[in-house]
Amino acid sequence: MKKPFFRRHGQPRVAGVAILLATAVAVGSCAPSNPKFTFTYAEKRGVLESNGLRFVIIPDKTTELVEVDVRYDVGSRNDPKGMAGLAHLVEHMMFQTRPDGADSPPLFQSIATLSSGFNAYTNWDTTHYMTQGRKELVSALLKIEALRLYWGCKTTSVEEFEREREVVRNEIRQRGGSPEGLIMPLTLAAIYPEGHPYRESIGGNDAQLTNITMPAVCEFMEKYYTPSNATIVIAGNVDVDETVGFIRKYFEKIPARKPAPPIAVPVVAASPGKVTHKLDTERNLVAFAWPLPNGTTAEGEDVMFGINSAFFGVARKAQEYDFASGVYPMFLGGKLAPMFAIVVELKSAGRLGEATEFARKAAASAYRGFDEGSWQQIQDMKARAKAGVVQNLEELGSRTNTVAEIIQFNKQINFGSTEEYLFDEFKRIERFDGGRVASAIKKYLDPDKMKVVVFEATKEGLKGDKRSELKFTTKSHDKRVVTDYDPAEAKRPIKVATELKLLAGAERFTLKNGMRVVLLPVEAMPVVSASLTFDVGDAHAAPLLADSAARFLRLPMDAEAIYAAGIDIGCESDGDHTVCRSGGINIYLDVIINGLERIVKAGEYNQESIDRALKSRRDSFTRASTQEETEMQRQLFTALYGAEHPYTVNGVVMPKNLSGIDKTSLMKFKERHYTAANATLIVTGRFEPKQAKRIISKAFKRWGTGGKDAPIAPTMRTRTAPEFVGVIGKESPQLTVNIAYPAPAGVDGLGAARAVLARMINNRLGDIRTRLGSTYGVYGYKATAIGPTAYFMGGTVDAARGGESLAAMRDAVDSLRRGENFDVEFVRARRELINGLLSESTVSSVLLGRLGFVSRFNLGVGYYNTYLQQVAAMSPAQVKALIVSDLKREHEVIVLLADKATLEAAFKGAGITDMKFVEPSYE
Numbered sequence: 001m002k003k004p005f006f007r008r009h010g011q012p013r014v015a016g017v018a019i020l021l022a023t024a025v026a027v028g029s030c031a032p033s034n035p036k037f038t039f040t041y042a043e044k045r046g047v048l049e050s051n052g053l054r055f056v057i058i059p060d061k062t063t064e065l066v067e068v069d070v071r072y073d074v075g076s077r078n079d080p081k082g083m084a085g086l087a088h089l090v091e092h093m094m095f096q097t098r099p100d101g102a103d104s105p106p107l108f109q110s111i112a113t114l115s116s117g118f119n120a121y122t123n124w125d126t127t128h129y130m131t132q133g134r135k136e137l138v139s140a141l142l143k144i145e146a147l148r149l150y151w152g153c154k155t156t157s158v159e160e161f162e163r164e165r166e167v168v169r170n171e172i173r174q175r176g177g178s179p180e181g182l183i184m185p186l187t188l189a190a191i192y193p194e195g196h197p198y199r200e201s202i203g204g205n206d207a208q209l210t211n212i213t214m215p216a217v218c219e220f221m222e223k224y225y226t227p228s229n230a231t232i233v234i235a236g237n238v239d240v241d242e243t244v245g246f247i248r249k250y251f252e253k254i255p256a257r258k259p260a261p262p263i264a265v266p267v268v269a270a271s272p273g274k275v276t277h278k279l280d281t282e283r284n285l286v287a288f289a290w291p292l293p294n295g296t297t298a299e300g301e302d303v304m305f306g307i308n309s310a311f312f313g314v315a316r317k318a319q320e321y322d323f324a325s326g327v328y329p330m331f332l333g334g335k336l337a338p339m340f341a342i343v344v345e346l347k348s349a350g351r352l353g354e355a356t357e358f359a360r361k362a363a364a365s366a367y368r369g370f371d372e373g374s375w376q377q378i379q380d381m382k383a384r385a386k387a388g389v390v391q392n393l394e395e396l397g398s399r400t401n402t403v404a405e406i407i408q409f410n411k412q413i414n415f416g417s418t419e420e421y422l423f424d425e426f427k428r429i430e431r432f433d434g435g436r437v438a439s440a441i442k443k444y445l446d447p448d449k450m451k452v453v454v455f456e457a458t459k460e461g462l463k464g465d466k467r468s469e470l471k472f473t474t475k476s477h478d479k480r481v482v483t484d485y486d487p488a489e490a491k492r493p494i495k496v497a498t499e500l501k502l503l504a505g506a507e508r509f510t511l512k513n514g515m516r517v518v519l520l521p522v523e524a525m526p527v528v529s530a531s532l533t534f535d536v537g538d539a540h541a542a543p544l545l546a547d548s549a550a551r552f553l554r555l556p557m558d559a560e561a562i563y564a565a566g567i568d569i570g571c572e573s574d575g576d577h578t579v580c581r582s583g584g585i586n587i588y589l590d591v592i593i594n595g596l597e598r599i600v601k602a603g604e605y606n607q608e609s610i611d612r613a614l615k616s617r618r619d620s621f622t623r624a625s626t627q628e629e630t631e632m633q634r635q636l637f638t639a640l641y642g643a644e645h646p647y648t649v650n651g652v653v654m655p656k657n658l659s660g661i662d663k664t665s666l667m668k669f670k671e672r673h674y675t676a677a678n679a680t681l682i683v684t685g686r687f688e689p690k691q692a693k694r695i696i697s698k699a700f701k702r703w704g705t706g707g708k709d710a711p712i713a714p715t716m717r718t719r720t721a722p723e724f725v726g727v728i729g730k731e732s733p734q735l736t737v738n739i740a741y742p743a744p745a746g747v748d749g750l751g752a753a754r755a756v757l758a759r760m761i762n763n764r765l766g767d768i769r770t771r772l773g774s775t776y777g778v779y780g781y782k783a784t785a786i787g788p789t790a791y792f793m794g795g796t797v798d799a800a801r802g803g804e805s806l807a808a809m810r811d812a813v814d815s816l817r818r819g820e821n822f823d824v825e826f827v828r829a830r831r832e833l834i835n836g837l838l839s840e841s842t843v844s845s846v847l848l849g850r851l852g853f854v855s856r857f858n859l860g861v862g863y864y865n866t867y868l869q870q871v872a873a874m875s876p877a878q879v880k881a882l883i884v885s886d887l888k889r890e891h892e893v894i895v896l897l898a899d900k901a902t903l904e905a906a907f908k909g910a911g912i913t914d915m916k917f918v919e920p921s922y923e
Helices: 086-093 107-114 135-151 158-176 179-191 214-224 240-251 298-306 308-321 349-365 375-392 396-409 421-431 434-444 487-491 545-551 560-564 586-601 607-620 624-641 663-673 689-700 751-772 799-818 822-838 844-856 863-872 876-886 900-909
Strands: 005-008 017-027 038-048 054-059 065-072 117-122 127-134 230-236 273-279 284-291 324-332 339-346 451-457 507-510 516-521 527-534 570-573 578-585 679-685 723-728 734-743 777-782 789-798 893-898 916-918
Touching: 038 240, 038 421, 054 240, 054 396, 065 135, 065 396, 086 117, 086 127, 086 158, 086 214, 107 135, 107 822, 127 135, 127 396, 127 822, 135 230, 135 240, 158 179, 158 214, 158 734, 158 751, 158 789, 179 273, 179 284, 179 324, 179 339, 179 451, 230 240, 230 396, 284 349, 298 434, 324 607, 339 349, 349 451, 375 396, 375 421, 375 578, 396 421, 487 822, 516 689, 516 844, 527 586, 527 844, 545 570, 545 578, 545 663, 560 586, 578 586, 578 844, 586 679, 586 689, 607 663, 624 723, 624 734, 624 893, 679 689, 679 844, 723 900, 734 799, 734 900, 751 777, 751 789, 751 799, 751 822, 751 863, 751 876, 777 799, 789 799, 799 893, 799 900, 822 863, 822 876, 844 863, 893 900
Parallel strands: 054 230, 273 451, 516 679, 723 893, 723 916
Antiparallel strands: 005 017, 017 038, 038 054, 065 127, 065 230, 117 127, 284 339, 284 451, 324 339, 507 516, 527 578, 527 679, 570 578, 734 789, 734 893, 777 789
């Protein structure tokens, strides 16, 4: 093959900034039988000489968005002894900075207002902040990151620290407060030696979190949040030179500080043997773990490349020999001393021997296919790996994260060199040698090096993370977050001159057999996403029938081309629809479209797979946890829609519904409902419309029209009084809260007003986290369905403060009824919605989702433009009218899940006395 063509540019110095620009066109597979794909990529790298801050700019003119990420070379491995969870808590605290003083809004509010999406994560090695927004916001987003880095904890009060620590305690309780939550930390303790930087869980536990003080947070920031310990990665539609100017403007004056020396992370030697823990769970589990080499070395890369074979081997045998309810692979620890583990959920404690035998066999045979595979098979594997890299890069956030990961860990490339970080990923894949990979897997997945960690289910076992005696109480000065929104803005519409152009370019037509088709080509990454949607869902059939018809549908065994291309195709259902999705590199456009046609017309059901899945589901109903979750959903749907409504009867699977599902019934359902008259095919991404039309015409021309399902009726349940239900479950550190108000069916002319109201509710509920600290997060949203819908509010809260939290959640709605701070909240919600709408993505799967929404609800071609203008012209009076009609007190539904004592205290604390209690009891 020809070598890829690279245009290299020199390394000029501009005002103290060392800059490298590399632009390239990458060529895909080297295998003669594999078609090639191309994409354009550019990097501009530089270092601020004043303080050592690194930056990378990845321009992409095909999108209107920009992603601004900051990667800090610090993670939980840097947590001091006895303070596990400090790095993660610091991540939270970095959103609390108030750069304009104690009475100004915290940075997270500015981020939420400006961005179309933001988040952050901490792992053992890394803390990574990510924010996405419209291209014109790049300066503002960079300024926010500079303010975070400059101020640290200097403008954060002790009270805010204590509240955010309580938020993190709730997060850890939510994930690790149950007996199951102990599996991860106990596994880590079994496989990493005492004192190893990866031995503790990333989030720590309650006892260690309460050891953390405000001075410890500030010291940690001072030591590790330094310019030279950070890398800014910006991707999207930016002017490179202008962006360099913004970086200099905001970051150059931040003083240089030498970070603390790196923490030594030794590779762990194998310590085979068995460790047993007793947990008060309903399941017996076992983890099989192997230490791996440093993931930044060539040997580490080799073993990572091939290690998933071990998982798939065990997964197949687990299903075949029926010893497990589930098999889950996981990598534990950080990059420098990782572990690979396979966690097996046993059908019973007596199946441990079978699980161990097959884990050993899978490990012993995991190398096969690498040293025994033909040259062509290895090349095909490499081609699929490269295609996977490109698909992964389609989203800006994934692009920035990938580059940041390479910068942090690939020490073979010097930051100031002329090598391209991203293209090294393709070179790395091409360098893989089957024999070398097989050798590495043999060496490290040696069955004799396997650590076995058994979790025995028993009522006498550990109950979960022990709660510290430290109690948090809100302070008298805790008030609503100060905002910088001008309430006068509520009195006038927002002028939105911009038109949403992407979706307007969609072409719609109908085939002769009645199938609707939507094509949306975009100039972006060489990726295509496609879906085939049928107007039939769970509510149209007997319980579990539509769900099973979708989930168990598999491609025929003769679909070699689809398998060879590495194209994933799968189907799923909801209350109203069934959707089959596919996607991949655009060179496989024909495979993607034909795959959707084949899975429906020639797709197969395997009776053994169906029987195993139903048996597993039947077994799950013997667990109290499954019964509790099911009953909570049934009570919520019954209160909203009525006990006999299709959404309730067919949408909640009960044990009695697990009979009658077999290959014959599923084939009949598929043939009756998966018809052209019931179908909409949508294709988005980078493709030629003429080519797509030819493929579609040839693939679907033999389909008959078939039947058309009627939509679910829009009739709402007649209601005269609120309903309050407590579902009695197992004692837990968290109380599950569901609050709902019924709403009209479908999408009508009030959709924009309802969206603003839902955003206002969600923002008010957010105050429960920022004021009370009694939850990791609660939410509010307006659901959309063909039939009757609802506003949903909920989440988990600290069980010990359940009454306080439930009262606050109800008051969030009441405060809107009372009109408290209404105009400010309205301005904020309207701005956020408009910002999200204007942030048009070119990611094929995102476009597929928007087009799918328009199609499922029979909305017009210009729906989103109309919707945007409606939101912009929205007035407070319109939303207030909806509060009166949609949020009637007599329509309130509350369903809680917790133990009886917690339920009683929560209802009492919220002033509710007319509740009923339900205890799940399934045969």
